[in-house]
Structure formats: structure tokens, C-alpha cells
Amino acid sequence: MGRLLFQKLGEMWGAQFVIDNRGGAGGTIAAAAVANAERDGYTIMYDATAHSVNPSLYANLPYDTVKDFQAVFLGALITNLLVVNKSVEARSVADVIALAKATPGGLDWASSGNGTVQHLALEMFRYRAGIKLNHIPYRGGGPALNDLIGGQVKFFFSNAAASIGHVRAGTIKCLAHIGRGRLAALPDVPAVEDTLPDFEAYEWQGLFVPAGTPVEIVQKLNAGLNAVLQQPDIAERLKQLNVEFRENTPEEFRVFVAAETEKWGRVVREANIRLG
Structure with a gap:
């Protein structure tokens, strides 16, 4: 940029x-x-x-x-997308929250590294939703996204520019974004704030x-x-x-x-x- x-x-x-x-x-x-x-x-x-x-x-x-x-x-x-592996049955933010509450030990959730926006977003999501998430830090968004596609990890807040191609190709699923309103590139994808008011990252x-x-x-x-x-x-x-x-x-x-x-x-x- x-x-x-x-x-x-x-x-x-x-x-x-x-x-x-x-x-x-x-x-x-x-x-x-x-x-x-x-x-x-x-x-x-x-x-x-x-x-x-x-x-x-x-x-x-x-x-x-x-x-x-x-x-x-x-x-x-630049917004981030809540993306999941194709095997995840959840279809909404509410489904993810329910899944986390029903999963003993919580959900493993990737980030681009300690202290990154993706890490802080998952911590804010964990706190606001009242759920347990286990932080899995990677050395950058690329390796995290690769492992999400491969199924080694199932959940990730990913930079939209890096992941939107995979979403459109159906390689991964996008459940929401963490900006405001609707995205021009993915107009059918809701914002997390629709479920957790004022959630923005x-x-x-x-x-x-x-x-x-x-x-x-x-x-x-x-x-x-x-x-x-x-x-x-x-x-x-x-x-x-x-x-x-x-x-x-x-x-x-x-x-x-x-x-x-x-x-x-x-x-x-x-x-x-x-x-x-």
C-alpha cells in the first residue's frame, strides 16, 4: 500500500x-x-x-x-474475514459461538502471530462471546491460511486481501467479516457486529x-x-x-x-x- x-x-x-x-x-x-x-x-x-x-x-x-x-x-x-475449514459445519457467527460452548476445551484458533490484529481479534471475540478459544500463533498469515485449507486448524481471522480468492474458489468458507456494514466484494457476508454489537477490528x-x-x-x-x-x-x-x-x-x-x-x-x- x-x-x-x-x-x-x-x-x-x-x-x-x-x-x-x-x-x-x-x-x-x-x-x-x-x-x-x-x-x-x-x-x-x-x-x-x-x-x-x-x-x-x-x-x-x-x-x-x-x-x-x-x-x-x-x-x-483493511477488513479481516472469519474463515473456517470446509469441514466445519457452522454457518454463522452464532453457530461458531454455540460450537465453542459445546466443545470441551474450546476451539483451536489460528492467528498471524502474537500481538497481531488477528490475535487481538480472536481475544476480543473470545471475551465478547464468553467462549474458550485456544490461540495457535503462526509466523505470518500465509502459513496460517495454508494450514486452515489443509485442516490442521479450523478457524482463523484472515486478511481479506489474502483469503478472498480462496473463499470465492470454495477452498475455505467465510462466515463473517469484522468490519462494518457489507463488503462490496462479498455482499452476502454479514459482519460479526450483527451478532456482537460494535465488534470491529x-x-x-x-x-x-x-x-x-x-x-x-x-x-x-x-x-x-x-x-x-x-x-x-x-x-x-x-x-x-x-x-x-x-x-x-x-x-x-x-x-x-x-x-x-x-x-x-x-x-x-x-x-x-x-x-x-
């Missing part, structure tokens, strides 16, 4: 954005580098949901998530700059990226990827991130999850 947006923005501005992928520690290594960068607009951070989860997962972050960053732009909302991506970056730089980046989303080729590509997007301001994105941080902090505390 980041490459797609910034390649187009570079074309529109006649500029070049150099992508520096700094993985590790749930994105905290990259965030620490940006928090300490010059406030000149030349070092920016395109991050994701982990930015709102890490303050609760890690006891000693080398930065303050709120004070050290300025929110600029919400770039993408998006993967999101957005742009941040170091706190103290001049407001005119923040506004220019925000306006530029909003313009990118209005380009027909970008809008069509995002639609193909089942990515939701909307025009937004830095303040709207700041409020969104604050709400996500509060929500995931509550889930982490309730599930007693700790990574460092």
Missing part, C-alpha cells in the same frame, strides 16, 4: 520517495528512528495497526506514541511525521495523499485489493489512532498479552 500511494504522489509532485523498510520488534525499531528524526518533512513513517497496539504490548518503548508523532493521513482500512495503515514538524508540511502531505486517492487508477486498484479508504484530515486521523490505541489496550489487558 505504501509503495502504491507514494509512487503516485511522487509522480504528481515530480519527486521521489525512497522506501526504507525497517522491520523488527513489531515496527518499534522504525518508529524509534522516526521519532528522533529531523522535523523537516524528509523523514516520514507509513505505519500500521501495530503502532496503536505496541504501547500496550511493550513495557518500555524507546518513544512516546502520542507525544513523539504527528498523525498526518489515514491511508487504508480493522487493519489500518497511515502516515506519521515526527512531532514538531511544521504544520504547512503536514498539510501538504495530507492534501497530496487525499489527491492520490482521487486518482481513478489508484481507486480502482484499491477496490481490487478490497481496501477501504476515505478523505481525512490530520485531526481526524489523530482521533482515530487514539480510539484504536484505547480499544487495543483494553483487549491486551483483558487477555494479559505481553511481548516485552
Whole structure:
């Protein structure tokens, strides 16, 4: 997503954005580098949901998530699907809840790894539904999805972009999604919130700059990226990827991130999850 947006923005501005992928520690290594960068607009951070989860997962972050960053732009909302192996007889969220309550020891449920949105979604589902789920963490969504298809695990909240092809092919079953409303790509699939009100767990991506970056730089980046989303080729590509997007301001994105941080902090505390 980041490459797609910034390649187009570079074309529109006649500029070049150099992508520096700094993985590790749930994105905290990259965030620490940006928090300490010059406030000149030349070092920016395109991050994701982990930015709102890490303050609760890690006891000693080398930065303050709120004070050290300025929110600029919400770039993408990506829903996850509640997918199950074809052998599972459940046909709805209510059926899954009933099955979990009737299964001694609870249901084994895959995730893309400890602390990921998929992990937190299953913990929130477990808590809200009042059921027992046994977390089976994988090293990424791909291996989890492969084992779901193979039947080694039966339940998974999967990134829609990765799993929708398998759903359409009938390789796996999709019982619900964990966004709001209906999905354009799967209009007959209900939301989990139809059964558990206000249940929502998006993967999101957005742009941040170091706190103290001049407001005119923040506004220019925000306006530029909003313009990118209005380009027909970008809008069509995002639609193909089942990515939701909307025009937004830095303040709207700041409020969104604050709400996500509060929500995931509550889930982490309730599930007693700790990574460092």
C-alpha cells in the first residue's frame, strides 16, 4: 500500500520517495528512528495497526506514541474475514459461538502471530462471546491460511486481501467479516457486529511525521495523499485489493489512532498479552 500511494504522489509532485523498510520488534525499531528524526518533512513513517497496539504490548518503548508523532493521513482500512475449514459445519457467527460452548476445551484458533490484529481479534471475540478459544500463533498469515485449507486448524481471522480468492474458489468458507456494514466484494457476508454489537477490528495503515514538524508540511502531505486517492487508477486498484479508504484530515486521523490505541489496550489487558 505504501509503495502504491507514494509512487503516485511522487509522480504528481515530480519527486521521489525512497522506501526504507525497517522491520523488527513489531515496527518499534522504525518508529524509534522516526521519532528522533529531523522535523523537516524528509523523514516520514507509513505505519500500521501495530503502532496503536505496541504501547500496550511493550513495557518500555524507546518513544512516546502520542507525544513523539504527528498523525498526518489515514491511508487504508483493511477488513479481516472469519474463515473456517470446509469441514466445519457452522454457518454463522452464532453457530461458531454455540460450537465453542459445546466443545470441551474450546476451539483451536489460528492467528498471524502474537500481538497481531488477528490475535487481538480472536481475544476480543473470545471475551465478547464468553467462549474458550485456544490461540495457535503462526509466523505470518500465509502459513496460517495454508494450514486452515489443509485442516490442521479450523478457524482463523484472515486478511481479506489474502483469503478472498480462496473463499470465492470454495477452498475455505467465510462466515463473517469484522468490519462494518457489507463488503462490496462479498455482499452476502454479514459482519460479526450483527451478532456482537460494535465488534470491529480493522487493519489500518497511515502516515506519521515526527512531532514538531511544521504544520504547512503536514498539510501538504495530507492534501497530496487525499489527491492520490482521487486518482481513478489508484481507486480502482484499491477496490481490487478490497481496501477501504476515505478523505481525512490530520485531526481526524489523530482521533482515530487514539480510539484504536484505547480499544487495543483494553483487549491486551483483558487477555494479559505481553511481548516485552
